[in-house]
Amino acid sequence: MAEVSSRSGCASAMAKFAVLFVFSLLCTCRAQVPLIMWTSDGYTFPTLVEPTAGEIVSGAKLASYLKSALTTSPHNVLLFLQDELSMDDFTAYGGVYGNKEDSVFVNLESALQASTPMVLPALAWTAADSVEEIFQQELGVPALTIAPSELGQLQLNTAQPSLLVIRLPYTTGAQAKELLRKNDETIGYVLTTLRAQSVPYTAVYTGLRPSHVIQDTSMAWELAGRSLLQTSAEPAVKPPVTFNSTEGKPCILLWADELNISYDKGKFFDLGSLTFNGSVSLDGSFCNETFSSLVLNYENVLNFRSFQLIFLMRKIFFPVSARNWTVMEQVELNYDGQKAIFNASHGIYAPAEYSFHCQKVSSAQSPLLVPRNTKDNATLWSVLFTDFQIQGFNVTGNFSYASDCASFFTPGIWMGLLTSLLMVFILTYGLHMIMQLRTMDRFDDPKGPSISVPQNE
Structure with missing residues (x-):
């Protein structure tokens, strides 16, 4: 001091x-x-x-x-x-x-x-x-x-x-x-x-x-190596969006590489640059022991004067696992008085002590976000979140251990297993063929006299 x-x-x-x-x-x-x-x-x-x-x-x-x-x-x-x-x-x-x-x-x-x-x-x-x-x-x-x-x-x-x-x-x-x-x-x-x-x-x-x-000079010399003068030694990392409770402690964390939205089959618009620069408004957000709502407020997005991206999460106790789980129930898009609601309870969940992470949260291919009603305004919207991570309960400051959405048997693992099984089958069949080979008992010399077999009259 x-x-x-x-x-x-x-x-x-x-x-x-x-x-x-x-x-x-x-x-x-x-x-x-x-x-x-x-x-x-x-x-x-x-x-x-x-x-x-x-x-x-x-x-x-x-x-x-x-x-x-x-x-x-x-x-x-x-x-x-x-x-x-x-x-x-x-x-x-x-x-x-x-x-x-x-x-x-x-x-x-x-x-x-x-x-x-x-x-x-x-x-x-x-x-x-x-x-x-x-x-x-x-x-x-x-x-x-x-x-x-x-x-x-x-x-x-x-x-x-x-x-x-x-x-x-x-x-x-x-x-x-x-x-x-x-x-x-x-x-x-x-x-x-x-x-x-x-x-x-x-x-x-x-x-x-x-x-x-x-920068610590001793550490910088050890880790620098060769680098261009114009290149930064450490890339900037966007801080997560943090919402604090009434006691002043963080209770909701959100981070993503991109928050892409598209209206009426138009081009995707990334909300990430407006979200993680520290200027996004969190008015309307709320959190308690069983329910968390993160509201991101924007202006002039896709020709809409007011726009809100809302994540609704709930803590639910499952008797089968005997533990509390965080389940994201809905993702809402509010624009100029209209709503587009996506249900997300089928794929976005994690233990209450963990955060949820997914490389791709989409409403199109392999959707984790499904329109609540086929006749709802959500059918006009497309949502794509990349490198998405969120935590709505038991926040201690930083993200807790992440529960990833990717299953154990990914398409790459299935391709590797099927290819390995095919190679093992070919190798087994080849070994079986080689083991069935038999040599002749007698050999005929074409340059010598033919073999005669006397017969008794």
């Missing part, structure tokens, strides 16, 4: 980011995220022992620092949890290398300049993943996940501690800058709302995982 303190009228917030970035370059940990913590006007953090450069903060050490910091700071804590965050985001989009007027962190910088922040440039990924639980233990209150628009409806009691969690999305590529700008506007809106209510606060901005992984 590293503490960065700014005396009033001295270093600006962006100078702090530059110093913290230099510290983060010294870290060799491959999974670390920054954590920025500040207070409202009139509150400061106690003086903490400054650690050595490059130190990675663990969960236990973070808890000890929070215990000291929360002694003088307000106990109304705002926890801004972004899906991914790294120090590179501040240096790339915070105006450190360029014009500061181009910074996307306008509201965050203003809040830091008006306070005495505490910044951890190298927080261990394991601690970042459980930072919500750490704050709950220190405050002794459960976390409440809310949307920024709902903040004005809450009546916070300054005498009682509270932990409000605001989740922020993240995406890589060209849309990262604009999404970070929107996240900064969300932070500014929340802080302005609390100031209007005269509620003192302690704000925390961090990520659940790093957006840029710092």
